[in-house]
Amino acid sequence: xxxxxxxxxxLPLAARLRAEPELAGAPLVIAAAAGSRAEIVSVATAxxxxxxxxxxxxxxxxxxxxxxxxRTCAPALERGARDALRDAALSFSARxxxxxxxxxxxxxEAACFLDASGTxxxxxxxxxxxxxxxxxxxALGLPAFVSVASSRxxxxxxxxxxxxxxxxxxxxxxxxxxxxxxxxVDLADPPDDLAETLTRFGIxxxxxxxxxxxxxxxxxxxxxxxxxxxxxxxxxxxxxxEVTLQAxxxxxxxxxxxxxxxxxxxxxxxxxxxxxxxxxxxxxLACGELGLDLGLAEGGCEARRVGLAAPTTDLRTxxxxxxxALEAHPPRSAVASVGVxxxxxAVRTDQLDLFRPAGPPPALLGRTxxxxxxxxxxxxxxxxxxxxxxxxxxxxxxxxPLTRSSALAPKPASATPVQALRALRPPVAAxxxxxxxxxxxxxxxxxxxxxxxxxxxxxxTGSWWSSERFAHDHYDVRTSDGIVSRxxxxxxxxxxxVDGVYD
Amino acid sequence: MLARLGSQVxxxxxxxxxxxxxxxxxxxxxxxxxxGFPYGRLSEISGPxxxxxxxxxxxxxAASVRPGGLAAWVDAxxxxxxxSAAAAGAPLSRVLWVRAPGVAAALxxxxxxxxxxxLALVLLDLxxxxxxxxxxxxxxxxxxxxxxxxxxxxxxLAAGRIAGASATLALExxxxxxxxxxxxxxxxxxxxxxxLVRGRSKPAAGxxxxxxxxxxxxx
Numbered sequence: 001x002x003x004x005x006x007x008x009x010x011l012p013l014a015a016r017l018r019a020e021p022e023l024a025g026a027p028l029v030i031a032a033a034a035g036s037r038a039e040i041v042s043v044a045t046a047x048x049x050x051x052x053x054x055x056x057x058x059x060x061x062x063x064x065x066x067x068x069x070x071r072t073c074a075p076a077l078e079r080g081a082r083d084a085l086r087d088a089a090l091s092f093s094a095r096x097x098x099x100x101x102x103x104x105x106x107x108x109e110a111a112c113f114l115d116a117s118g119t120x121x122x123x124x125x126x127x128x129x130x131x132x133x134x135x136x137x138x139a140l141g142l143p144a145f146v147s148v149a150s151s152r153x154x155x156x157x158x159x160x161x162x163x164x165x166x167x168x169x170x171x172x173x174x175x176x177x178x179x180x181x182x183x184x185v186d187l188a189d190p191p192d193d194l195a196e197t198l199t200r201f202g203i204x205x206x207x208x209x210x211x212x213x214x215x216x217x218x219x220x221x222x223x224x225x226x227x228x229x230x231x232x233x234x235x236x237x238x239x240x241x242e243v244t245l246q247a248x249x250x251x252x253x254x255x256x257x258x259x260x261x262x263x264x265x266x267x268x269x270x271x272x273x274x275x276x277x278x279x280x281x282x283x284x285l286a287c288g289e290l291g292l293d294l295g296l297a298e299g300g301c302e303a304r305r306v307g308l309a310a311p312t313t314d315l316r317t318x319x320x321x322x323x324x325a326l327e328a329h330p331p332r333s334a335v336a337s338v339g340v341x342x343x344x345x346a347v348r349t350d351q352l353d354l355f356r357p358a359g360p361p362p363a364l365l366g367r368t369x370x371x372x373x374x375x376x377x378x379x380x381x382x383x384x385x386x387x388x389x390x391x392x393x394x395x396x397x398x399x400x401p402l403t404r405s406s407a408l409a410p411k412p413a414s415a416t417p418v419q420a421l422r423a424l425r426p427p428v429a430a431x432x433x434x435x436x437x438x439x440x441x442x443x444x445x446x447x448x449x450x451x452x453x454x455x456x457x458x459x460x461t462g463s464w465w466s467s468e469r470f471a472h473d474h475y476d477v478r479t480s481d482g483i484v485s486r487x488x489x490x491x492x493x494x495x496x497x498v499d500g501v502y503d
Numbered sequence: 504m505l506a507r508l509g510s511q512v513x514x515x516x517x518x519x520x521x522x523x524x525x526x527x528x529x530x531x532x533x534x535x536x537x538x539g540f541p542y543g544r545l546s547e548i549s550g551p552x553x554x555x556x557x558x559x560x561x562x563x564x565a566a567s568v569r570p571g572g573l574a575a576w577v578d579a580x581x582x583x584x585x586x587s588a589a590a591a592g593a594p595l596s597r598v599l600w601v602r603a604p605g606v607a608a609a610l611x612x613x614x615x616x617x618x619x620x621x622l623a624l625v626l627l628d629l630x631x632x633x634x635x636x637x638x639x640x641x642x643x644x645x646x647x648x649x650x651x652x653x654x655x656x657x658x659x660l661a662a663g664r665i666a667g668a669s670a671t672l673a674l675e676x677x678x679x680x681x682x683x684x685x686x687x688x689x690x691x692x693x694x695x696x697x698x699l700v701r702g703r704s705k706p707a708a709g710x711x712x713x714x715x716x717x718x719x720x721x722x
Binding site for chain 1: 581584592595601611612618623690
């Protein structure tokens with residue numbers, strides 16, 4: 001088995017730079033909490049050059065670096081970054097697992113293992129595979145180290161070797177021990193007391209540790225040293241990496257200050273949706289339904305669910321739909337945290353089909369439907385339908401099918417064109433004067449005057465068992481202003497409306 | 504040079520190929536229009552309420568989707584009646600109904616649909632009650648360009664002519680009579696007159712009478 005390791009050395013720092021890429025190159029530090037006494041947990045290169053180190057207080061760091069850029073730990077951002085790292089790995093292999101959390105000097109790292117067996121044939125070489133994997137992680141905002149070896153341990157140790165993000169290391173099978181030999185023992189993250197002992201013995205390299213006899217090592221330094229020597233040789237009892245079941249996608253952030261207005265919230269949503277769609281595209285998926293989770297400043301949270309006519313990764317469409325959902329149902333108070341979630345939907349791939357009926361390709365049609373929904377609102381775009389309902393004005397709007405039959409539809413029964421009705425939504429209130437129970441004068445916003453022709457009534461009733469019961473009498477009337485309309489008398493409400501105009 | 508090229512070059516040649524057109528499904532009207540509504544062009548159907556505009560538009564819609572294509576009805580007035588469309592013979596699963604919340608959204612939606620290409624018909628319903636809809640003058644040339652690029656017929660439905668010079672074809676409808684007859688009395692439909700007031704192909708003007716039959720009544 002060949003194992004690849006995708007490693008980000010400092011997750012809090014990487015997560016913050018992923019959310020605020022404009023801070024790249026700045027003397028950025030991440031503190032554990034707010035306040036001048038808070039401990040620094042991550043230091044960017046520009047700040048480290050000024051002498052800032054992890055473990056110092058914020059106050060100490062400010063004295064060393066006047067232009068310090070301070071941010072606090074953001075668990076939501078770190079979760080998103082960790083998930084993005086996993087998505088980068090999953091985009092190459094379904095056999096992916098997260099590495100155990102680092103300890104000691106490596107407690108800020110995040111790493112994934114993925115089964116890289118056979119990938120050399122897909123990418124010409126394992127080096128090509130590793131380069132592509134590093135590029136994918138970089139595209140998701142996570143510059144990472146990538147290594148390929150025959151065991152998880154060897155791959156992780158190689159990924160910890162000094163270098164620059166984006167570096168790839170390929171350990172040929174059987175050459176792991178030789179490759180790891182010149183590296184420092186510290187890469188194996190030994191316990192402090194064992195590390196001190198090894199230093200006293202003059203053992204500073206993994207190769208030196210690996211050459212020690214196993215029995216003597218165990219006798220003098222204990223089983224932990226024996227385990228460390230095994231790691232130094234790149235050996236480990238590796239079980240195969242299991243196939244990972246797909247989990248949902250989430251990007252979230254906590255706001256520095258609560259937001260009440262939609263415009264600044266839209267900026268935050270744009271950034272979140274941008275990261276979300278990048279992850280979806282890396283996995284070859286799209287967003288079919290979008291969830292918005294809003295944490296309120298006064299406590300509690302609210303959720304919004306936005307359905308899409310067709311899966312899409314178009315940022316503009318998703319942002320517009322999210323904003324429309326918030327405009328329609330604004331949060332009851334200022335928002336302190338925002339999260340976007342989706343389960344990820346497979347993207348249709350178009351194949352040339354000589355027998356496909358005329359029309360836009362399904363993928364393009366799906367994107368167009370999503371854009372139309374963002375323009376018109378959710379639930380306003382689709383195929384019309386006629387539900388099983390006795391109401392004369394009943395209709396439904398169904399999701400528009402992206403694939404359909406090419407069968408020729410039968411011609412209508414009548415050779416002459418059919419008289420159509422223009423619906424009035426909502427129906428327009430009318431005042432009606434009756435003569436012998438028949439309308440003889442009508443006043444409304446759409447039809448006025450004496451009734452010159454009248455047909456009806458036609459009675460429809462239904463839903464008598466529920467609160468939606470109705471009883472309508474319909475008339476087709478022509479008024480003196482030339483309008484032919486459909487008049488409705490609601491026998492329960494005792495009201496008159498014009499609910500359509502024949503046109 | 505022209506002598507060397509000989510018969511390979513024709514100066515001032517006019518294409519003899521007839522412009523493809525989408526039939527409306529109404530023979531008398533198609534004869535008036537020279538075959539139907541032109542592809543890749545903007546056409547107008549205008550007239551007051553109860554003049555037969557919507558019936559004509561639905562007949563065109565049904566004729567466009569029956570062979571298997573897709574059509575879109577961009578509805579700024581929210582007046583589309585699925586029952587009428589079904590009665591006209593349009594398979595509803597092939598009709599994309601866009602219930603635009605206003606004129607601006609309707610225009611943008613129309614442009615997106617034309618950019619998608621491949622649609623058999625895009626119909627923009629701007630027959631809103633009350634005052635004529637306000638459409639920026641620059642919108643019509645833009646829609647015309649989108650229609651030309653998308654090769655779909657774009658038909659605009661309105662109370663009056665609003666597309667100006669961007670419309671290749673303009674039909675004005677007026678009601679002749681409304682038929683109420685029989686015992687019990689039934690509304691049998693409208694008789695409407697369609698006047699071709701603008702057309703770039705012959706005939707340049709003319710009229711046709713269209714009889715509409717009511718097939719469905721409530722209850």
